[in-house]
């Protein structure tokens with residue numbers, strides 16, 4: 706398992722390129738998947754400690770991806786950070802309820818992204834599908 710590897714599941718090329726630039730500038734490697742199915746495959750083969758997950762994906766959406774991750778004994782410990790432009794009231798709660806450990810809103814901000822990634826690499830999310838509150842208690 707690569708400690709400095711982040712997997713980003715996102716169908717938008719520009720967002721992937723931006724996140725890759727930010728992460729690489731801080732010494733992280735980023736694996737990329739354009740849809741949920743290949744994202745799950747990469748999660749299984751690479752076992753990253755953190756996954757950035759777009760919610761609006763073609764085919765299987767991000768909420769289904771996180772549900773599958775969190776229902777899989779081998780993958781449920783991976784921290785999943787939802788990343789979406791959606792700013793509707795209640796969205797954050799909806800993403801956390803679906804199993805995401807945390808949430809970041811687009812457009813991607815370098816400081817915010819690096820801050821979250823570093824935080825979760827330093828503090829593994831609770832195996833009980835913790836969310837930020839549980840993680841902060843560790």
Ligand code: MN
Pocket residue numbers: 715716717759760761762
């Ligand atoms: Mn999308």
